[in-house]
Amino acid sequence: xxxxxxxxxxxxxxxxxxxAAALTTGEGSVYRQADDYDRRMSYDPSAFPxxxxxxxxxxxxxRRHALCALAVRRAEPxxxxxxxxxxxxVRADEDLAQAAARELAEEAGLHAHDxxxxxxxxxxxxxxxxxxxxxxxxxxxxxxxxxxxxxxxxLPAPRAGGDAGDARWAPVAELLQQDGYGRDGEPxxxxxxxxxxxxxxxxxxxxxxxEYSSLATAFCPPEFTVGELRRVYEAVWGVALDxxxxxxxxxxxxxxLVPTGGTTTRQGGRPAQLFRAGGATLLNPPMLRPEV
Amino acid sequence: xxxxxxxxxxxxxxxxxxxAAALTTGEGSVYRQADDYDRRMSYDPSAFPxxxxxxxxxxxxxRRHALCALAVRRAEPxxxxxxxxxxxxVRADEDLAQAAARELAEEAGLHAHDxxxxxxxxxxxxxxxxxxxxxxxxxxxxxxxxxxxxxxxxLPAPRAGGDAGDARWAPVAELLQQDGYGRDGEPxxxxxxxxxxxxxxxxxxxxxxxEYSSLATAFCPPEFTVGELRRVYEAVWGVALDxxxxxxxxxxxxxxLVPTGGTTTRQGGRPAQLFRAGGATLLNPPMLRPEV
DNA sequence: TTAATAGTGTCTGTGAGACAGTATCAA
DNA sequence: TTGATACTGTCTCACAGACACTATTAA
Numbered sequence: 144x145x146x147x148x149x150x151x152x153x154x155x156x157x158x159x160x161x162x163a164a165a166l167t168t169g170e171g172s173v174y175r176q177a178d179d180y181d182r183r184m185s186y187d188p189s190a191f192p193x194x195x196x197x198x199x200x201x202x203x204x205x206r207r208h209a210l211c212a213l214a215v216r217r218a219e220p221x222x223x224x225x226x227x228x229x230x231x232x233v234r235a236d237e238d239l240a241q242a243a244a245r246e247l248a249e250e251a252g253l254h255a256h257d258x259x260x261x262x263x264x265x266x267x268x269x270x271x272x273x274x275x276x277x278x279x280x281x282x283x284x285x286x287x288x289x290x291x292x293x294x295x296x297x298l299p300a301p302r303a304g305g306d307a308g309d310a311r312w313a314p315v316a317e318l319l320q321q322d323g324y325g326r327d328g329e330p331x332x333x334x335x336x337x338x339x340x341x342x343x344x345x346x347x348x349x350x351x352x353x354e355y356s357s358l359a360t361a362f363c364p365p366e367f368t369v370g371e372l373r374r375v376y377e378a379v380w381g382v383a384l385d386x387x388x389x390x391x392x393x394x395x396x397x398x399x400l401v402p403t404g405g406t407t408t409r410q411g412g413r414p415a416q417l418f419r420a421g422g423a424t425l426l427n428p429p430m431l432r433p434e435v
Numbered sequence: 436x437x438x439x440x441x442x443x444x445x446x447x448x449x450x451x452x453x454x455a456a457a458l459t460t461g462e463g464s465v466y467r468q469a470d471d472y473d474r475r476m477s478y479d480p481s482a483f484p485x486x487x488x489x490x491x492x493x494x495x496x497x498r499r500h501a502l503c504a505l506a507v508r509r510a511e512p513x514x515x516x517x518x519x520x521x522x523x524x525v526r527a528d529e530d531l532a533q534a535a536a537r538e539l540a541e542e543a544g545l546h547a548h549d550x551x552x553x554x555x556x557x558x559x560x561x562x563x564x565x566x567x568x569x570x571x572x573x574x575x576x577x578x579x580x581x582x583x584x585x586x587x588x589x590l591p592a593p594r595a596g597g598d599a600g601d602a603r604w605a606p607v608a609e610l611l612q613q614d615g616y617g618r619d620g621e622p623x624x625x626x627x628x629x630x631x632x633x634x635x636x637x638x639x640x641x642x643x644x645x646e647y648s649s650l651a652t653a654f655c656p657p658e659f660t661v662g663e664l665r666r667v668y669e670a671v672w673g674v675a676l677d678x679x680x681x682x683x684x685x686x687x688x689x690x691x692l693v694p695t696g697g698t699t700t701r702q703g704g705r706p707a708q709l710f711r712a713g714g715a716t717l718l719n720p721p722m723l724r725p726e727v
Numbered sequence: 728t729t730a731a732t733a734g735t736g737t738c739t740g741t742g743a744g745a746c747a748g749t750a751t752c753a754a
Numbered sequence: 755t756t757g758a759t760a761c762t763g764t765c766t767c768a769c770a771g772a773c774a775c776t777a778t779t780a781a
Binding site: 385387388391392395408411412413414428431433 | 741742743744745746750751752753
């Protein structure tokens, strides 16, 4: 038994309470009567409470045996000076996936992998994660954020782009620290907005997805060894895996790895075969996460 | 190897093309210069292209050995007279989950299960599914829809509520029919908007989720037999399962089923033990979907 | 009785986990 | 040589799938 639903339903009872409160306080101005609200809406959809829509990015990589996420320092209020996930507003003419790919290029210098073009293009994996829309999540206005998850190989330090004054790869354990103190005892401010929750959801998605898909290869360079792939699993799951069983399992799964013929000794020891990701996207049977 | 990512990234190259087109045609009016756009946005988030935000519901149940979804007939243009998923606009003061629970109550007469209150409350399971935001998905204006997935036991015919003139449980195979003709040879119009895609994604989510979670019990009444649970799996997956192996597997998984002590003969044959859902939400090892 | 469903037992093949042992490099 | 990593082989236990067999009801 493991894993959890990232997003759960609220009881309808609480909805009623919220509605009643809004009616009493006069929030939602023109929508005082629920009946009137419904009628107006079905006939005139442009008469709606306007929302701003953003995309936020959980960009993960594995550096020095640790799962790291891209964080940018906020140059403006609110949360000025605090670390946040990269992201930005969706433009009037672009799709959500396009907006996410644009932000990924602008803020991380990464281009998204196009699933329609075959072959390794060294692009990052990008997928939609979940949407966050608590009315209070942004103090300025009603903002709904469509979070996306990106997985990338270990790359040089990210370039700071756009309105982000600073950017870095930070270990997710550090960004999600609950007690407010880092490894060196320095106080660490939590992430801005609800970004700690978004990051936690993204990490959990990555952890579960490398179990039953070949997505772990998205953390690797185009050519990699079995040992390097194993270190990805170990960093993402935070466990130690048996190198011998891992090798047998991963090389025995059809379509997961394709040998390139080359070898490398960049990890020391006996030369290791180089592989690239095979065509398979889903692993059956899956990799099994230990500690059940 | 199975399952697919519901939402994939667009190539960054295409984003560039879209941006160029927008700049040329003058779409997005006030945002002609990208630099100006970024600067304006970081300082003045309320100066944004306004979006309408809706929730759409994929409400699934199992009726007469078939997986069915709740469909409502549209009373207004666009797509007037066509079948669509229930849904509606998110109000100014409510969370996305609250909006989904409200629509579920209004349009299906179901209340959402509150995960914080223990014990069987006969509420439907409700979770966020994915968000759909293609600029052209609603011809009237820019609408971003946060789709939710609800699973409910077989219930009497849904009451039509709100602006929905009519509502029914329809087999998903019929709603997703590609050739445009139903079983009886009658022409069947496809679902409105992008609701066929949303429904397909919801069905795929349900199919994969009953593998590794105890969610299949959300399709059952509070007390049910092993055979009834098996028929749920068979309907959702569209396969036949061995009753003996299923029985052994499902009763042997800790926390999945709790015997109530009672028995029933409502399915005919030898009296069957009644169970209710146990506390476990995640099954390990999972149920295995056949035809690998 | 027959027909239907419920439930148990038993065999077999696959594969995960544990771990012994060998191979090939650098220092 | 030592120490690191790469890889192969072997044993055992758990469990999925197949299926024979028994149990208990209604008609």
